[in-house]
Amino acid sequence: MNRERPGGRAVYEIGHPVVLAHRGGLAELPENSREAFDRMVDLGVGVLETDVRHTLDGYPVLAHDETLSRLYGDPRNVSSVPWDELSEMRDTDGAAPMLLRDLLESYPRLVVNIDAKTDEVVAPLLRDVREAGATRRVCLTAFSARRVATMARVTQEKAMIGVGMADVARLLAWTHLPGRAAVLASVGRYAGSPRAIQVPLTFRGIPVVTAKFVDAAHSAGHVVHVWTVNDPAEMHRLLDLGIDGIVTDVPTLATRVWAERGLAPA
Template identity: 45%
Template sequence: MTAPAPRAPRPDHPFFDHPVPLAFAHRGGAAPGAENTHGAFARAVELGYRYLETDVHATADGKLVAFHDATLDRVTDGSGAIASLPWAQVRRVRVGGGEPVPLFADLLRAFPRARWNIDVKADAALAPLLDVLDRADAWDRVCLGAFDESRVARARRLAGPRLATSLGTRGVLGLRLRSYRLPGAVGRGALCAQVPVRHGGIPVADRAFVRHAHRRGLQVHVWTVNDPERMRALLDLGVDGIMTDHIETLRTVLAERGAWI
């Protein structure tokens, strides 16, 4: 007889105080373009999204912006590395020729009921982010992640338990190995694992991974899922959250299952 699946965990942090599965608007819902803009996030909130995903970089003078790439070139009419440019210059460029690059502090104020999943893209962005969260007293509304395990660990050391964090790359690898009953280091302190469906040719978000994460009290959030059938399959596995560019599609899939809350 197959053992029953462990119940989906509810980590002890206000960020997770919502029925699962969680629906995340990836970069505000990047499918129509104008990703990580005030307009993108406003559209997601109007559709009913409570969880928004974004990325942060710091300008040369320490201003924290919501932006994915290290450089402006791909999605704006400007160019150059954000870390080498002052805010006075970055604020003049336009994403897709339309909206400006937003300061993350302004987004926190504009959407006071939203919860933010934040990918810290560079070491230089960490201190400005923690400062913004402290000034806004927004610790309850944020989960921080990064591919760099040391960056996540540093955030935990500086902020303590008031900051929710996800596993870094090494922790996810350790969790994957443990789900195969192989030795692996997962570490402590994280409250969720945020993972792709696959990494290269290796499956990550499968039934064994989700079960093992749940046994350890970790939620599993999967990115970036835009196909409705893949969404349904992941929900059937018991994942606790999905990040998508196609925010209307995910809302429809969850509504079909009575899970759009």
């Protein structure tokens, strides 16, 4: 199964840790903005982690929040505003909203890790990815394991696929069972298919990212990414554990950590 970028390297690889800029690096520049993405390119950060919702007329847009309140001072849901109206808005930093298709077309060398926030956005999201010829440079994921399974089925896993939080809970439990590697390989009902396991440091108060967890995931062929990490000492600790990437609000800081260890950030 080919999930390689146009240049020939896999989207994610065990033992090749990457920096995933959280919404472009929201602690440094306006989130999900061209300014942030241009800065990523300048830094050599090749992986963007972002979220997608749909407008009233069905356009997938880069948006984390359900409503426009935090960024635009508008109490309405993203899904209740048509794109022609949303496109005229500017956030608290003066940045314009962006369509997913514009991101994929404007930054053809970026790997885009996409969190599909609703069931309704899945079909237009997959259409935009397909029409941009970007299937092999995206990772498709969601908090909903059912939504992840849908995206895996529709794309026939030609794209990299993540796992839902229900799968994370199972993975955490299975880590401590005999034969855990075989069980981990069947995550998401797609046996033997490598996944991007993207997890927080803790889940419901339980430590997730342990050496045992990382080793079990790797033995099943899965990569492990950790969110959201902004402290350089913690980045070093996680890299020592063998994780394959971190999601961070401070990509400039993360690239310094990578450089200290002689690593490329993408």
